[in-house]
Amino acid sequence: xxxxxxxxxxxxxxxxxxxxxxxxxxxxxxxxxxxxxxxxxxxxxxxxxxxxxxxxxxxxxxxxxxxxxxxxxxxxxxxxxxxxxxxxxxxxxxxxxxxxxxxxxxxxxxxxxxxxxxxxxxxxxxxxxxxxxxxxxxxxxxxxxxxxxxxxxxxxxxxxxxxxxxxxxxxxxxxxxxxxxxxxxxxxxxxxxxxxxxxxxxxxxxxxxxxxxxxxxxxxxxxxxxxxxxxxxxxxxxxxxxxxxxxxxxxxxxxx
Numbered sequence: 001x002x003x004x005x006x007x008x009x010x011x012x013x014x015x016x017x018x019x020x021x022x023x024x025x026x027x028x029x030x031x032x033x034x035x036x037x038x039x040x041x042x043x044x045x046x047x048x049x050x051x052x053x054x055x056x057x058x059x060x061x062x063x064x065x066x067x068x069x070x071x072x073x074x075x076x077x078x079x080x081x082x083x084x085x086x087x088x089x090x091x092x093x094x095x096x097x098x099x100x101x102x103x104x105x106x107x108x109x110x111x112x113x114x115x116x117x118x119x120x121x122x123x124x125x126x127x128x129x130x131x132x133x134x135x136x137x138x139x140x141x142x143x144x145x146x147x148x149x150x151x152x153x154x155x156x157x158x159x160x161x162x163x164x165x166x167x168x169x170x171x172x173x174x175x176x177x178x179x180x181x182x183x184x185x186x187x188x189x190x191x192x193x194x195x196x197x198x199x200x201x202x203x204x205x206x207x208x209x210x211x212x213x214x215x216x217x218x219x220x221x222x223x224x225x226x227x228x229x230x231x232x233x234x235x236x237x238x239x240x241x242x243x244x245x246x247x248x249x250x251x252x253x254x255x256x
Contacts, residue, residue, distance in 0.1 A: 001088065001152065001154065002019055002154055002155075004087075004088070005017070005019075005044060005080075005083070005084070005088065005154075008080070008083050008087075009044070009046050009076075009080055012076045012079055012080070013048075013072075013076075014046045014047065014048050014076055015046075015047055015048050015049050015139060015143070016046065016047050016125060016136065016138070016139070017044065017045065017046040017047075018045050018046075018120070018123030018124045018125045018157045019042060019043070019044060019045070019123055019124075019154045019155065019156060019157050020042060020043045020045060020119055020122035020123040020124075020156045020157070021041065021042050021122075021153075021154065021155055021156045022034075022040055022041055022042060022043065024122045024156045025043060025118060025119055025122045026118060026122070027114070027115035027118040027119075029109075029111045029115070030111060030112060030113060030114060030115045030118075031113060033114060033149070036093070036113055036114065036149065037091075037093050037149045037151075039091065039151040040093075040149045040150065040151060041150065041151050041152060041153045041154070042149075042150055042152055042153065042154035042155075042156075043095075043114075043119050043122070043123065043147050043148070043149055043150070044080060044084070044123075044147065044148045044150060044154070045116070045119050045120050045122075045123040045125060045145055045146070045147045046076065046077075046080065046145070046146050046147075047120065047125055047136060047139070047143045047144065047145045047146070048069065048072070048073060048076075048143065048144055048146075049139045049142055049143055050065075050066075050069060050142040050143065050144060050246065051065060051069070052065075053065020053066065053068075054066075054142060054243040054246045054247050055243075055247050059240075059241045062240070062241075062243060063236075063239055063240055063241070066240060067236070069144055070097055070098065070144075073097050073144055073146045074097060076146060077094040077095070077097070077146045077147075077148060078094060080092075080094070080146075080148050081093065081094045081148045084148060084150050084152065088150075088152060090150045090151055090152045091150065091151045092148050092149065092150045092151075093148065093149045093150075094146075094147075094148050094149075095113075095114045095116065095119075095146070095147040095148065095149065096112070096113075096114075097116070097144065097145075097146055098237070098238055099237055099238060101113065103200065109188050110188075114147060114149070116145040116146070116147055117132075117133070117134050117145065119145070119147050120134045120145045121134060121159070121160075122156060122159070123156065123157055124156065124157035124158050124159050124160055125143075125145070125160070126143075126160055126164070127160050127162070127163065127164050127165070128165070129141055129164065129165035129171070129249065129251065130165050130167055130168075130169060130171055130172065130180070130183065131171035131172075131175075131180055131245040131249060132180070132184070132185075132186045132245075133245060133246070133249075135164040135165060135249075135251055135252060136252065137160055137162065137164060137252070138252065139252060140249065140251050140252025141245075141246060141249045141251060141252065142246050142247075142249075164251055164252070165251065166250070166251060168250065170248050170249065170250060171244070171245050171248050171249055174244045174245075174248035175191075175244055175245065176194050176242065176244060177190040177191050177193060177194040177195070177242075178190060179191035179194075180245070194241070194242050195240050195241060195242040196233075196238060196239060196240060196241070197229075197241055198226070198229040198230045198232070198233040198239055199233065199238065199239070202226065202230055203230050203233075203234070206221070206226055206227065206230055209221070
C-alpha cells in the first residue's frame with residue numbers, strides 16, 4: 001500500500017514523501033491528533049522544495065513565489081486525500097499548510113492543530129536544525145511540508161539519524177528579529193514583528209490608534225503605507241517579508 005501511495009504522490013510533482021504511524025508523531029504543543037480525527041492511524045507527509053523566490057530582496061516577488069507554492073501544495077494535498085479515499089478505500093483529512101488555524105486569545109502563539117514539522121520528522125523526511133526548521137537530507141531546509149491524516153494502518157518510515165545541522169549559527173546571527181537566540185526555541189513574538197510586519201498585531205495597533213485620533217487624523221491615516229499594506233494582507237493572508245532562516249542556511253539545497 002505504501003508503494004502505491006508513494007508512486008501517486010511523486011507523480012504529482014512533489015519532491016519526497018514519507019509515512020508516520022500516529023504513535024510516532026510527537027508534537028509537544030499541538031492538541032492530541034485523535035481529537036481531530038478519532039480513527040486516525042497514520043500520516044502521509046509530502047514535501048516540495050522552495051524555489052529561488054526566497055532569495056529576492058523584493059518582498060512582493062518573495063511572497064508571490066510563496067503563494068504560488070502554497071496554491072500548488074493545497075491542490076496536491078487535496079489530490080492525495082482524494083486518492084486515499086477513492087483508490088485505497090480509506091478515510092482521509094488534509095492538514096492546512098498554513099491557514100486556517102485557530103487565532104484567538106486562547107491560542108496567542110497560533111499553535112497549529114497538526115505540526116507539519118514534527119510530522120515530517122516522524123515520517124523520516126528530516127531532522128530539526130538550529131533554526132528549528134526541518135532539514136531534509138537532500139533538499140536542505142528550503143522545503144514546505146504537507147500532510148494528510150488517514151485511517152490506513154501505515155508503518156513509519158525510518159527516521160533520519162544523521163545530524164544534518166552543522167551548528168554554524170549563521171541562522172542565529174542573520175535573524176533580524178533575534179528570534180533564535182535561545183537554542184531549541186523560536187520567539188514567535190519577535191519573529192512575527194519582522195516576518196509579518198502587517199499581520200494581526202499591526203492591524204490591531206492601526207485601528208486602536210485610528211479610534212483614538214481626530215476625524216482629520218483618521219482620514220490621513222487611510223492614506224498611509226500601513227493602511228494600504230494591512231488592507232492587502234487582509235485578503236492575501238499571512239504575508240511574509242523575511243526568509244532569512246531559509247536563505248541563510250548553508251546546509252543542503254543542491255538538489256534541482
